[in-house]
Amino acid sequence: MKALMLAGGRGTRLRPLTHTSAKQLFPVANKPVLRYGLEAIRDAGITDIGIVVGDTGDEIRRTLGDGGDLGVRITYLPQEAPLGLAHCVLIARDFLGDDDFVMYLGDNFLVGGINALVEAFDGSGYAAQILLTPVDDPGSYGVAVLGRSGEIVGLEEKPDSPRSDLAIVGVYMFSPAIHEAVRAIRPSARGELEITDAVQWLIDHGHPVHSHRVTGYWKDTGRVHDMLECNRIVLQSLTGRLDGTVDDRTEVIGQVVVEPGAVVEESVLRGPLIIGADTKVLRSYVGPFTSIGDGCTLEDAEIEYSILVGSATVRGVSRIEASLIGRDVEVTAAPKTPRTHRLVVGDQCALRLA
Structure with a gap:
């Protein structure tokens, strides 16, 4: 066959x-x-x-x-x-x-x-x-x-x-x-x-x-919601392993995978979740059903029930959920400005603004 x-x-x-x-x-x-x-x-x-x-x-x-x-x-x-x-x-x-x-x-x-x-x-x-x-x-x-x-x-x-x-x-x-x-x-x-x-x-x-x-x-x-749901189903069967570097100021709860070369410092990891190779998670919260790809950076951020593809950066943002973030994307906090939105958005995107 x-x-x-x-x-x-x-x-x-x-x-x-x-x-x-x-x-x-x-x-x-x-x-x-x-x-x-x-x-x-x-x-x-x-x-x-x-x-x-x-x-x-x-x-x-x-x-x-x-x-x-x-x-x-x-x-x-x-x-x-x-x-x-x-x-x-x-x-x-x-x-x-x-x-x-x-x-x-x-x-x-x-x-x-x-x-x-x-x-x-x-x-x-x-x-x-x-x-x-x-x-x-x-x-x-x-x-x-x-x-x-x-x-x-x-x-x-x-x-x-x-x-x-x-x-x-x-x-x-x-x-x-x-x-x-x-x-x-x-x-x-x-x-x-x-x-x-x-x-x-x-x-x-x-x-x-x-x-x-x-x-x-x-x-x-x-x-999008189908992709997130599949990610949730797969992560439910995860067996935890910490092959990267996780410092003693980080709280690890549930089934968590940290791949080789990843560094986690002063963070909370609440599984099931997976953190890819050579990713840095600094002073951040990563919640259940989240997949973070290789070479990403999370710094002073909160995220759960989401997928980050390789080399994405999330810095100074709270809180991200139910999101797909593509390769080489940078998500950062806006400077302190009047409560207005200034956007440059490509075709066929979906935005939800507070």
Whole structure:
């Protein structure tokens, strides 16, 4: 069995962060989201992985290389434009050959791995296996409609009036039958080749399609609050270790990871949280569910339930929460001035001012 990892999306819902970086490389607990999926695939015994890349392909290549450090073999498959999930299968035809494969969306986060799902599909005779989970806003996802016996009778891609609350999770199992399906369908009204249309084609032509309800934690990390929630879930399973330098005037509470080279002085660390390598935390409070990347600086600051990417600086600011702060960002206290706001703000930002 092979795997097809999709990492070509533009991440419009995470802008402006994704103007300068691939959304699949945004860190959760200081590890790229994409890497969690690759590890799940590897742990299921699949080591031959094709990664579909787009505009951010060079950054993804630099980060992952040939996959050797993960124990897998990566083949990169360029996609000239985001033309739909089924289009990804189309351009991966030569790589996939006639093997069964798992297709994994690179911005999806699934706790518990996919071992059992791969085992259930292997040798089952199904043409496809899709994962479903109930959601509050089904119109934002592909949705499955089930019959009275639980069989899949229809699929809809981001419908205006959903007939079901069962969203299709971004992990699929396919037999080679899917290749005929993706060649047969036509672009949707969005101008994309939809994987839901391809699976519907399989159903309409008598191919067995199995569904499986996800009982564990799943998130599409395409939005800010989803990213923070995933970070919270991962940090909950943290085992504390203090590999950096923490002085005796610092209070450490709960599960806290301080990576090598980090320095913490006169601060309060209330876990679960992680502080990256070569980061400095001085006279600051770091609260629960916070990930601070490598090479950051916190000085006379307070922060919790947030993610700081590498080389960010927060100085003299109280209090930051539920925030994503990108690479090389500097957040400092304003000088004592009249109570006015003077802003220089890029496109598609969100500000909340006291």
